[in-house]
Amino acid sequence: MNMGKRANVAVFASGTGSNFDAIMSSPDRNFDVVRLVSDKPKAHVIGKAASFGIQTIVFNPSEYEDKVAYEEELLDQLKKARVEWIVLAGYMRVIGKTILDAYEGKIINIHPSLLPSFPGIDAIGQALEAGVKVSGVTIHYVDEGIDTGEIIAQEAVTVFPHDTRESFQRRIQQVEHKLYPQVLNKLTAE
Ligand code: GAR
Secondary structure (H helix, E strand, O other): OOOOOOOOEEEEEOOHHHHHHHHHHHOOOOEEEEEEEOOOOOHHHHHHHHHHHOOOEEHHHHHHHHHHHHHHHHHHHHOOOOOOOOEEOOOOOOHHHHHHHHHHEEEEEEEOOOOOOOOOOOOOHHHHHHHHOOEEEEEEEEOOOOOOOOOEEEEEEEEEEEOHHHHHHHHHHHHHHHHHHHHHHHHHHO
């Protein structure tokens, strides 16, 4: 148990940032979010970071020669900010070897299905299309695969017969917003 210093976390996000919001708003948060990282210069989450007073690192991957080039620059900035944990929250890009090697065992992701079912893009649409009666949320360590790392926590969400994509997604996100801050508190305290 880490009784002294609070852990420094960077949240990576590409879109709306409702999970970032939930992490920031969690009343009993015992770690510090020191950076918001986004690969989408117009992402909604960037404005949210500003409203919480969190410094942002925003980059456009298409302006770099390759993944190694932007990850090396990003890694440099993460190290300068003394980031210890990387938390992916709707970050729609695969983490490459440069960052994986530097943050081994310290990168986690949230995914809107019960992995290993429905990895990759649009897990919610995949679950509805498959007609499953139960799906859910998974929090897992990130490895070199797509949504394949060791599972840390899962919670099931029932698919109701009358569910629309919107109603089902809303319940998935309610679970995400509760589970992610809880799991992060636990991990960063160890
Ligand atoms: C979340 O539902 C998250 O689980 C999902 O993107 C959404 C981001 O929402 N992530 C993935 O699908 C990763 N493969 P947010 O921007 O409102 O937090």
